[in-house]
Amino acid sequence: MSTPNKEKNCLDCEHHEIINDNDPEDWFCDDDKAVICKLTPNVDKDTNSIWLADNQNFKCITVSCRPQNLKKESSTPKWCPLKLETSTYN
Numbered sequence: 001m002s003t004p005n006k007e008k009n010c011l012d013c014e015h016h017e018i019i020n021d022n023d024p025e026d027w028f029c030d031d032d033k034a035v036i037c038k039l040t041p042n043v044d045k046d047t048n049s050i051w052l053a054d055n056q057n058f059k060c061i062t063v064s065c066r067p068q069n070l071k072k073e074s075s076t077p078k079w080c081p082l083k084l085e086t087s088t089y090n
Helices: 079-087
Strands: 016-020 033-041 059-065
Touching: 033 079
Parallel strands: none
Antiparallel strands: 016 033, 033 059
């Protein structure tokens, strides 16, 4: 497995991906983004949802995020698999 995650922000981790998450009903939010963790499957995937983040194969860290706020809103969540892996080493 990869090295334990000591990052405090998912954008610093190699396993994140930034995807478009525009609001289909609001033109003002057509550049919104979502950050997903490519290590964590999305067990709540909803293929009927109009929201792109709901249809992802991987779990979302943040959704409907303004591009300029990505770093601020992408703190490493408690469920981070690398963070959990790190705690087993202590």
